[in-house]
Each structure stands twice: as C-alpha cells, then as structure tokens.
Amino acid sequence: MSLKRVLVGVKRVVDYAVRVRVAGDGSGVELANVKMSMNPFCEIACEEAIRLKEKGLCEEAVAVSIGPKQAQETLRSALAMGCDRAIHITTDARLDQGGLDPLAVAQLLQKIVEKEEPDLVLVGKQSIDGDHGTTAPMLAELLGWSQATFAASLNVDGGTAEVERETDAGTEVIKIQLPAVVSADLRLNAPRYPKLPNIMKAKKKPLEAIDAASLGVDLTPSIVVEGVAPPAARKAGVTVESVDDLVDKLKNEAAVL
Amino acid sequence: MRLARHIRRRTDAVRSFSAPTMPVAKRHDWLSTLEDADVANLNARCSKIIEGADAKPYNRDWMDKCEGKARIVAQPATTEEVSAVLAYCNEKRLAVTTQGGKTGLVGGSVPVHDEVILSTTRLNTIEGLDKDTGVVTCGAGVVLETLDAYLREHDFVAPLDLGAAGTCTIGGNLATNAGGVRFVRYGSLRGACVGLEFVKADGTVVDCARTSLRKDNTGYALPQLLIGSEGTLGVITKCCIACPSLSPFVNVAWLACNSFDEVRKVLTTARSTLGEILSAVEFLDRGALDATLRAHPDIEDPLETDAPFRVLVETAGCDATHDAAKLERFLEAIDVEDGCVAPTTSAMNALWTLREGVSDAMTSRGFVYKYDVSLPPSTLYDLVEKTTERLEHLDVDVAGYGHVGDANLHLNVCDVTGYREEVHALLEPWVYEEVARSRGSISAEHGVGQCKPEYLHLNKSVEAMDLMGSLKKVMDPHLILNPYKVLPASVL
Structure with missing residues (x-):
C-alpha cells in the first residue's frame, strides 16, 4: 500500500557559502543582493520525498514554501528535482529573524496539511538562517501526529515508518505510526541535481499561491529582535619562539596546563 | 565562488x-x-x-x-x-x-x-x-x-x-x-x-x-x-x-555532449543567450573526466551518461531573477545529450573541482606531458584524437580539457609507468609542429x-x-x- 501524498517543506535561505553581513543599522543580516538557495536540510527532505515516489511508496510529492515572491524560485527547484506540484504561502515578513514566529510557520503549515491531507510531512531538521529547529516538533504537536526528528534513514512500510534518528550518543531506530512529521538530517541522502528535461517540465507544473494572511493564523510576531551584531573578530595568532615559550603561554596565558 | x-x-x-x-x-x-x-x-x-x-x-x-x-x-x-x-x-x-x-x-x-x-x-x-x-x-x-x-x-x-x-x-x-x-x-x-x-x-x-x-x-x-x-x-x-x-549571483550548468561539435554549439549558444553574464565555459573529455573522478571519489558525476564530453557553463550576474531567466533560455536553446544545474554553491564547487582537478589528477597518476595550446575552434579537438591515435600502442592515458571559450586546449598525456624516451620522442616536436600547421599557438597561457x-x-x-x-x-x-x-x- 503506497502513501497517497507526501508534503515537503522547503525554505529559501541565504546560500550557505555566502559570507553574511550585518546591515548597517544592526537590524539584521543583509538580504539585498545576496545569493539565496534552498535550505540544505530542506533539499534533503525534498530528495527523500522524491525517492519515496520513485520507489512506488507514495503517489504524489507536494512542495510547500512560505516566503516572498522569490520563494517561487525555491519551489521551482523542488519541482525540477521531481516534486509534482507546489504551494506558495506568500508573505513579505522576514523568515530568518524578527518576522514570522516559528509557531506561526508551524501553524501555516498545519493549515496546508489540513487541506492537503498528506500521510507524511517531510521537513529539514532546521534552517541555516534562523536555526530554530522547531518546525517539525511544533507541527507534529499541532496536528497530534507522530514525529521523528533528525532522520538518518527512513523506511516506510504501509501505515508505519521505521526511522533511524541521529542522537548525541549515536543513532536510535524508532517505529512510528503514520501520518507523521519527519525532519531530515544530513546523512539521510545526497540530493540530486535538477536535470535538463525536469527543469523544463518544472515550469509547467502547477504552483498555487495562497496569501498567508488568508489562512486564519495570527502572524503578529511575538519575538522582538533587539539587535544583530557580527561575532567579534578573532585575534591573530602568534608564533612562539621555543617550546619553553609555548609551555609558558599554555600555562600562564591560556591556563590550560 | x-x-x-x-x-x-x-x-x-x-x-x-x-x-x-x-x-x-x-x-x-x-x-x-x-x-x-x-x-x-x-x-x-x-x-x-x-x-x-x-x-x-x-x-x-x-x-x-x-x-x-x-x-x-x-x-x-x-x-x-x-x-x-x-x-x-x-x-x-x-x-x-x-x-x-x-x-x-x-x-x-x-x-x-x-x-x-x-x-x-x-x-x-x-x-x-x-x-x-x-x-x-x-x-x-x-x-x-x-x-x-x-x-x-x-x-x-x-x-x-x-x-x-x-x-x-x-x-x-x-x-x-x-x-x-x-x-x-x-x-x-x-x-x-x-x-x-x-x-x-x-x-x-x-x-x-x-x-x-x-x-x-x-x-x-x-x-x-x-x-x-x-x-x-x-x-x-x-x-x-x-x-x-x-557579480554575486552565480549559476553553474553541467552538460554532456556527444561530440566536440556539440560542445562548440553550446559555446555559441551560451554567448548569444547569456551575453554579459557568461563567466566561464570549460570542457573535459572522457579521459579527463575519468581521471578527475578517480582522484575525487567523494564527487559523483551527476550525469549518468557515457557521452564523451562534459561542458561547464558558469554565469555570474547581479540580478538573480534576470540571470535565472537567461539561464533558462540558454538551457532551452541547447541541444545536448543530458545536463543539469548545480542547485547550491556546494554543488557548484563540486563541479568546479571536477574541472579544476584534472591537472592534479593526471599528475598524481604518473609522468605527465602537458601541452597548452590555442587552436581554431573547428579543429581544436582533432589534436587530442590524433595524439590518442599516435600513442595507441603505448598504453598511456590521453586527456583533453580546457577553456573552450578561449579555444584553449590543455592536452595531457599521462604515463603511469613513468617517463619514457619513446613517448617523449613521439610527442615532441610533433605536437608543436601539428599546432603550428593548424595555425595555432604552442603556448596559449602557460608561457x-x-x-x-x-x-x-x-x-x-x-x-x-x-x-x-x-x-x-x-x-x-x-x-x-x-x-x-x-x-x-x-x-x-
């Protein structure tokens, strides 16, 4: 028995390789004229959904993203990877900090889940901008569904799924009832590159836009960002003249001996 | 980047x-x-x-x-x-x-x-x-x-x-x-x-x-x-x-071509459809690709095709949406065996590593005869084919790659057994004379x-x-x- 539908959350974030800069007024990270990409963990979640489809374990993979107009580029990437259709929840609020609360994000996704009725929701374990890591647990709680976070492997079998989870002490394998929310960790898979024919096909796949404000979720932020500052520059190292010098510095300056 | x-x-x-x-x-x-x-x-x-x-x-x-x-x-x-x-x-x-x-x-x-x-x-x-x-x-x-x-x-x-x-x-x-x-x-x-x-x-x-x-x-x-x-x-x-x-917005496409003529067409199309955002057009042949893949076991070729050429096309611009639209037009206009676009910067870096890793990959395998030549694009790859033919009986690896956008070919011949007088004598001065006959330059960028x-x-x-x-x-x-x-x- 295959799943009817898998919903994948994908977020548009500042590309991991960009050296982020803090805006002059200290209000946040500079987003203008900065390369954006799909959040790496969302990419892994997306890949997993497509693999489930390719294995015949699910019939449809639907990508969903919350964000400004350009989030559609991220959704097109998900479609080019192999998702069947996309849902864009439109908002101009910032998603990295001080805009939409993590709870509002989960609540917006909850509305889409209620509408789409997927058997499984896949999301990244965290986004590399806000770094909250809360979407999966909050969404599972709101839905009253099972959850498996930090997935390193996922085996869907009818109405249950076996998930290997990354933990601080190694991995653990748990069995959960579907429907469920699973968050993808780094080792789950290696995402594919969108291929030429699929990039072309992606342009014709359905992409539905829904105004975030129309979903009946309170979007007023409760988290206030007071200021954002870059980390202090590291002091340059020194070359010590001798081993004795080194030992002396380790003892007296670093106080580690 | x-x-x-x-x-x-x-x-x-x-x-x-x-x-x-x-x-x-x-x-x-x-x-x-x-x-x-x-x-x-x-x-x-x-x-x-x-x-x-x-x-x-x-x-x-x-x-x-x-x-x-x-x-x-x-x-x-x-x-x-x-x-x-x-x-x-x-x-x-x-x-x-x-x-x-x-x-x-x-x-x-x-x-x-x-x-x-x-x-x-x-x-x-x-x-x-x-x-x-x-x-x-x-x-x-x-x-x-x-x-x-x-x-x-x-x-x-x-x-x-x-x-x-x-x-x-x-x-x-x-x-x-x-x-x-x-x-x-x-x-x-x-x-x-x-x-x-x-x-x-x-x-x-x-x-x-x-x-x-x-x-x-x-x-x-x-x-x-x-x-x-x-x-x-x-x-x-x-x-x-x-x-x-x-130009902060960079995209990399990786294409598989069946012939060098196809590679040349990719270049022409890239020039006309990408215009000022085109920032690199590089190519590798099968020999170069195999060498670099062997040297980088952590990187896979995203294209699972035996097509003998790969082309890396990079764009760099200052407007993500504009650049994406141009890239799409380029991808629509080309006729190649297969292709993909790097979804992230790490993917771009991996593809660049495949291209830039060729030289090291060849050098680490054996003694390498390296040639860096400019040739008229229409006959550029002939030199690699002629070299392969000339050395066929000697069990050496021949690889051609380089800056196809500048008609600059890097021809490498790698001998895993080390230096052999016999190989050297077949290559020089033959390669240089061959290049001169085609009205090319015996040194495109190495001096x-x-x-x-x-x-x-x-x-x-x-x-x-x-x-x-x-x-x-x-x-x-x-x-x-x-x-x-x-x-x-x-x-x-």
Whole structure:
C-alpha cells in the first residue's frame, strides 16, 4: 500500500557559502543582493520525498514554501528535482529573524496539511538562517501526529515508518505510526541535481499561491529582535619562539596546563 | 565562488615518477659564479637571504620536471631592496631568476643552472583600492586568492582566476600573462593591468604605477612590455589592476555532449543567450573526466551518461531573477545529450573541482606531458584524437580539457609507468609542429619558460624574434635576467 501524498517543506535561505553581513543599522543580516538557495536540510527532505515516489511508496510529492515572491524560485527547484506540484504561502515578513514566529510557520503549515491531507510531512531538521529547529516538533504537536526528528534513514512500510534518528550518543531506530512529521538530517541522502528535461517540465507544473494572511493564523510576531551584531573578530595568532615559550603561554596565558 | 584552493604539493611517493634530468641549455660562459663575498654583499643589500638546504625547495619546479642549483634565494621586502640586489648582480654579471608562487608549468620560475633566485613573496602589501575606478594597487608578491578575498570584501573581484589561485602571485600572473577561467569574461590580464612598477636589470626603478587611471595614452605602454615577458626584461614589483565589480549571483550548468561539435554549439549558444553574464565555459573529455573522478571519489558525476564530453557553463550576474531567466533560455536553446544545474554553491564547487582537478589528477597518476595550446575552434579537438591515435600502442592515458571559450586546449598525456624516451620522442616536436600547421599557438597561457624557446619560431617570424632579442639587450644588456628562458640563444 503506497502513501497517497507526501508534503515537503522547503525554505529559501541565504546560500550557505555566502559570507553574511550585518546591515548597517544592526537590524539584521543583509538580504539585498545576496545569493539565496534552498535550505540544505530542506533539499534533503525534498530528495527523500522524491525517492519515496520513485520507489512506488507514495503517489504524489507536494512542495510547500512560505516566503516572498522569490520563494517561487525555491519551489521551482523542488519541482525540477521531481516534486509534482507546489504551494506558495506568500508573505513579505522576514523568515530568518524578527518576522514570522516559528509557531506561526508551524501553524501555516498545519493549515496546508489540513487541506492537503498528506500521510507524511517531510521537513529539514532546521534552517541555516534562523536555526530554530522547531518546525517539525511544533507541527507534529499541532496536528497530534507522530514525529521523528533528525532522520538518518527512513523506511516506510504501509501505515508505519521505521526511522533511524541521529542522537548525541549515536543513532536510535524508532517505529512510528503514520501520518507523521519527519525532519531530515544530513546523512539521510545526497540530493540530486535538477536535470535538463525536469527543469523544463518544472515550469509547467502547477504552483498555487495562497496569501498567508488568508489562512486564519495570527502572524503578529511575538519575538522582538533587539539587535544583530557580527561575532567579534578573532585575534591573530602568534608564533612562539621555543617550546619553553609555548609551555609558558599554555600555562600562564591560556591556563590550560 | 570557490574559496580555499591550493595547489596540492605532491608527496615523495608521487615523486618516484621522476623524469630523467630534462636536457637543459648550456650555461652561458659570460655569467659569473656566486662567491662567498657576493653572498655577504647581497646580505647587506637584502633583508632576507635563504641559503643552503633551505634554498633547495625554491630550485625545484612544481611538476618536478626542472631543477636548478641556485645557492641562494634573495627575498627582498621592498622595491629598494630589489633594486639593490639587481644593481649588484648586474655589475657582477650574476644571473637572476625571479620567482613568485612557483606554479608555472614551463619551468620559467626556477633556475636552469646556478642563477640567484629573487623571490617576490615578501612584496605582499595591498596598498589600497580606488572604489571609484576599481583599480587595486598591490605588491607583486600578493597571492591571487588573497587579493581576490580582499577585493570581495569591497564588492570587487580579481579579473582572473585559476586553479593555482591559492599559491600563485599577481606578479607571476603578470609576468606570464596568465589566463585562467575568467578570460572568457574579463579578457586578457593585459587589459586589466593599468600600471606597473618594475626594476630594470641595472637596478633602475621604473615607476609606471603612480596613478590608478583606467585610461592613459601617454607614450609607449611600458607595462605591456613586461606582461608576459617571464622575468626576462625586468622584475615586476608593484601593479595596478582594474577590477570588475563582484557579480554575486552565480549559476553553474553541467552538460554532456556527444561530440566536440556539440560542445562548440553550446559555446555559441551560451554567448548569444547569456551575453554579459557568461563567466566561464570549460570542457573535459572522457579521459579527463575519468581521471578527475578517480582522484575525487567523494564527487559523483551527476550525469549518468557515457557521452564523451562534459561542458561547464558558469554565469555570474547581479540580478538573480534576470540571470535565472537567461539561464533558462540558454538551457532551452541547447541541444545536448543530458545536463543539469548545480542547485547550491556546494554543488557548484563540486563541479568546479571536477574541472579544476584534472591537472592534479593526471599528475598524481604518473609522468605527465602537458601541452597548452590555442587552436581554431573547428579543429581544436582533432589534436587530442590524433595524439590518442599516435600513442595507441603505448598504453598511456590521453586527456583533453580546457577553456573552450578561449579555444584553449590543455592536452595531457599521462604515463603511469613513468617517463619514457619513446613517448617523449613521439610527442615532441610533433605536437608543436601539428599546432603550428593548424595555425595555432604552442603556448596559449602557460608561457615559454625553459621548455619551449626552441619552438618559438613555430609561432614567431624571424623578424619578430630578432626584435625580441634587441629589446632584451636594451633592457638587460648583460643578459642576467632569467637566462635560457623564452628566447632561443640564437637571437641573443
């Protein structure tokens, strides 16, 4: 028995390789004229959904993203990877900090889940901008569904799924009832590159836009960002003249001996 | 946007593929031999002199093909010190080889005999950037990657980029007129270099780096004479480089082509549909791809096809949406076997590693004969096919790759059994003559160095070579600067 539908959350974030800069007024990270990409963990979640489809374990993979107009580029990437259709929840609020609360994000996704009725929701374990890591647990709680976070492997079998989870002490394998929310960790898979024919096909796949404000979720932020500052520059190292010098510095300056 | 890239130093294990000593030019008998008194004198003129065993690494070229016997390495910290060293060497008829990052591929930066090595690596001050003109002024010893990182901090970018960026110096880039992967976008370094300070053989400092003007048509363009002169006319100490603005939005497409004609069509289409955002067009053939994939087991070719060519097309622009639309039009217009677009920067870096890793991959497998040639695009790949055919019975790996956007082919022949006279004799001078017959250049971007002076006539007329000899004698009357390089002895 295959799943009817898998919903994948994908977020548009500042590309991991960009050296982020803090805006002059200290209000946040500079987003203008900065390369954006799909959040790496969302990419892994997306890949997993497509693999489930390719294995015949699910019939449809639907990508969903919350964000400004350009989030559609991220959704097109998900479609080019192999998702069947996309849902864009439109908002101009910032998603990295001080805009939409993590709870509002989960609540917006909850509305889409209620509408789409997927058997499984896949999301990244965290986004590399806000770094909250809360979407999966909050969404599972709101839905009253099972959850498996930090997935390193996922085996869907009818109405249950076996998930290997990354933990601080190694991995653990748990069995959960579907429907469920699973968050993808780094080792789950290696995402594919969108291929030429699929990039072309992606342009014709359905992409539905829904105004975030129309979903009946309170979007007023409760988290206030007071200021954002870059980390202090590291002091340059020194070359010590001798081993004795080194030992002396380790003892007296670093106080580690 | 590739960051830390460094030429991997080859291990001793790899060095077991050592070549027999390359035949070298006979030592010029008019040159003096360095005496202890000279060392003492030079020590007084230059704040750092490296001697003995410590000087040895400076003598051996990166590919381990050429090795000189310099006793000392002078590492001046200022232009004045460079001038003092040269004035002394000129007076005493001591030959001098200028050395930057030592990443050249034609043995140009290491001594042939006992020349004094003049290392520019301490001339590494970045003086500043004029944000109105984009002109950066810096010492010759600044490492290209360091310069690029500095420029990026200010939203500019170096007008050239190459695999050795983490090691090569801007002075060396200028002295060899280095090409690289940005040539297709920003053109020759000759265009970007708007000023140079250099020191003549007699120690005279010629300062043409006083302004950061982009336009200056007063008199002879002396810096141009030094660019590509490979240390034979003077020592570059400082430069002014006009730098383009950073294009923060980068995309990389990776395409599989069934024939070199298809590769050429990709290039034509890329030029017409991508226009000003096109920033690189590189190609690899099957031999090159197999080598680089073997050397990078962590990277997979995202295209599962046996098609014999891969093309890497990079765009860099300043408007993500505009760039994406152009890229899409390009992808729609091309007709290739298969293709994909790197979804993230890490994916882009992986694809670039496949392309830039070819040279190292070949070198680490065995003894490599490397050729860097320009050819008319329509016959460019024929040379690889002819070479494969010619060496078919010898069990060697032949790979063709390079900057297809500039019609610049890198032809590598790798012999895992080590150097063989038989292979060498089949390749040289045949490759050079073959290139000359096709009206190509025997050195597209690597220069002439000590490996190719005897083949210079294949590309230059007698009159041109004579004039080069005359210029050399004007700039360096005692012929102390980088002897045995670039010019054949016959014109001196």
